[in-house]
Amino acid sequence: CIRDSIRNGIEYAAYGSRTGLVIYSLENPAMPIERYKASGVNTTWREVYGYGDYIYGVTDSRSDGLIIINMKEAPAKITHKFWTTEVTANNKTDKINTCHTVFVDEKGILCLNGCSPWDGVLFFDINTDPENPKFLGAETKRYCHDMFMRGDTMWSSDILAGLLSIWDTKDKANPKELATITTPYAFTHNAWISDNAKYVFTTDEKEEAYVASYDVSDLSNIKLLDVFRPRDTEGKSVIPHNTRYLDGYLITAYYTDGVKIIDANKPDNLIEVGTV
Numbered sequence: 001c002i003r004d005s006i007r008n009g010i011e012y013a014a015y016g017s018r019t020g021l022v023i024y025s026l027e028n029p030a031m032p033i034e035r036y037k038a039s040g041v042n043t044t045w046r047e048v049y050g051y052g053d054y055i056y057g058v059t060d061s062r063s064d065g066l067i068i069i070n071m072k073e074a075p076a077k078i079t080h081k082f083w084t085t086e087v088t089a090n091n092k093t094d095k096i097n098t099c100h101t102v103f104v105d106e107k108g109i110l111c112l113n114g115c116s117p118w119d120g121v122l123f124f125d126i127n128t129d130p131e132n133p134k135f136l137g138a139e140t141k142r143y144c145h146d147m148f149m150r151g152d153t154m155w156s157s158d159i160l161a162g163l164l165s166i167w168d169t170k171d172k173a174n175p176k177e178l179a180t181i182t183t184p185y186a187f188t189h190n191a192w193i194s195d196n197a198k199y200v201f202t203t204d205e206k207e208e209a210y211v212a213s214y215d216v217s218d219l220s221n222i223k224l225l226d227v228f229r230p231r232d233t234e235g236k237s238v239i240p241h242n243t244r245y246l247d248g249y250l251i252t253a254y255y256t257d258g259v260k261i262i263d264a265n266k267p268d269n270l271i272e273v274g275t276v
Contacts, residue, residue, distance in 0.1 A: 010075060014055050016046025021057045021067055025075050035176075038080040040064040051104035054130045058099035058112060065096055066112070068131050070137040081131060089118050090139035106147040109136070109172070113156075119132055121156065123172040137173030141165070144188040146242075153178075155191045155200060162186025164202055166219060179219040184227055185209040192245040199225070199267045201250055207237040213267040228270035233257050249273070 011026045012035070020039040024032035041062040048057040048067075059066035065084035084096040099122075100114030106128040114124055120140035124133035143160035154167040154175065164181040185204035194201045198217040203211065210227035230238065239255040243262075250262040250270070263275035 007105070009249055012050075012071065012074065013050045014050065014057070014069070016057065018042055018044060018047055020054070021046055021048060021080075023055070023069065023071075023074075023078060035075045036069070036078040036080075038067055038069060040067065040082070045100070047099075047101045049102045049104050051108065051110075051126070052130065052184050056102050056110060056185070058102045058106065058115075059099045060098050060114070063098040066102075066133070070131070083131065083133070085133070085135065087118070087122060087138070089122065090120075090140040092117050094118075099178070101142075101146045101148055103149065106151075109149065111147060111149060111154075113144045113147055121147055121154065121178075137171070137175070139167060139169070139175040139274070141177065145188070146188075148192055150193065150197065153197070155193060157188040157190050157202070159188050159205065162188055162204075164188050166216070179222060180234050181214060181222055184212050184224075189240070190242045192243055192250075194245055194264070194267070198263075199244060201243050201264065201267075203243050203252070205238040205239055205241060208234070209240055211240055211250060211262065211265065211270065213270060215267070225268040227269045228262055228272070230260055230272060231259060231276075256276055257261065 013024045015022045020037045023036040024162045043059045043062045047058040053072045055069040057142050058253040064082040069080045098116045105112040110124040110126045112122045120142050123136040137198045142158040143258045144156045147156045150179050152170040154169045156165045166178045168176040186204045187204045189203045189205035191202045202212045213225045214225045217222040222248045238257045241253045243250045243252040248265040250264045253261045259276040263273045
C-alpha cells in the first residue's frame with residue numbers, strides 16, 4: 001500500500017490486492033473510501049508507486065504489463081490502462097511482462113526492477129508522455145529486487161547476491177557501478193538513503209536479521225555504523241522487510257512484528273522510539 005500525493009485537496013492510497021490495484025480516498029483516514037479498482041491477473045504480488053498525476057503498478061509471477069492509473073480528475077474520474085513495449089537490453093529482446101518492484105525518481109525516471117528476462121533495472125522517461133514511457137536504457141548485471149535513485153545515483157538491492165550496489169546512472173544507457181556493500185545477512189531486500197545522501201539504511205529479508213546503517217559519504221571507504229533489531233522479539237525469527245527514511249527516522253515494516261519507528265538522527269546509534 002502506498003500513500004499518494006493530494007488530488008483536489010484529497011489524499012489517496014493505492015493498495016495492491018490479489019485481484020487488482022485498488023484506490024482509496026482518505027477524506028477521513030479512519031474510514032477510507034474505495035474509489036476505483038483496476039482489476040487484473042490473480043497474484044500475491046502487486047507493487048505500486050505514485051508520481052505526479054499517475055500511479056504505476058507492476059506484478060510478479062503473472063502480469064498484465066505495467067499498470068498506469070490516471071488520477072488527474074480524481075475522485076470524479078479515475079482511469080487505467082495496461083501498457084507494455086518491446087525492450088532490448090543485455091542482448092535480450094522481449095515485451096515488458098512480470099516485474100518485482102517499481103520506483104520513480106524526482107526527475108520522472110520510471111524504474112522497473114527484477115523484470116523477466118532482464119533481471120536488473122529498466123529505465124524509462126515519463127515526463128513527456130506519462131502513459132507511454134520512453135525506454136532509456138538498463139542495468140542488468142544482477143537481479144535487482146528493489147532500488148532507490150536520487151540525483152543520478154542508484155542504490156540497488158541485489159538480494160540474491162547479498163549486495164547493495166551503487167551506480168552512476170547519469171547515462172541511463174550505460175550505468176557505471178561505483179561500489180558494493182555486502183549487507184549483514186547477505187540477503188539485501190531494500191535500502192533507503194538519508195536526505196543528505198551521507199548515510200544509507202538496509203534490510204536483509206532473513207530471520208533475526210538487522211536494519212543496518214552505513215556511512216557512504218566516501219564510496220571508496222564505506223563504513224558500517226550500527227545494526228538494529230527489536231529486542232522484545234529477539235529469538236522469535238522475526239524478519240525485517242522494508243525500511244524508509246523520513247525526517248531522521250526509519251519506518252520499518254516487519255513480518256509478524258508490525259512497524260517499528262527507529263530514530264536514525266545519529267546513524268551510529270539506532271534506537272527504537274515507537275511501534276505500530
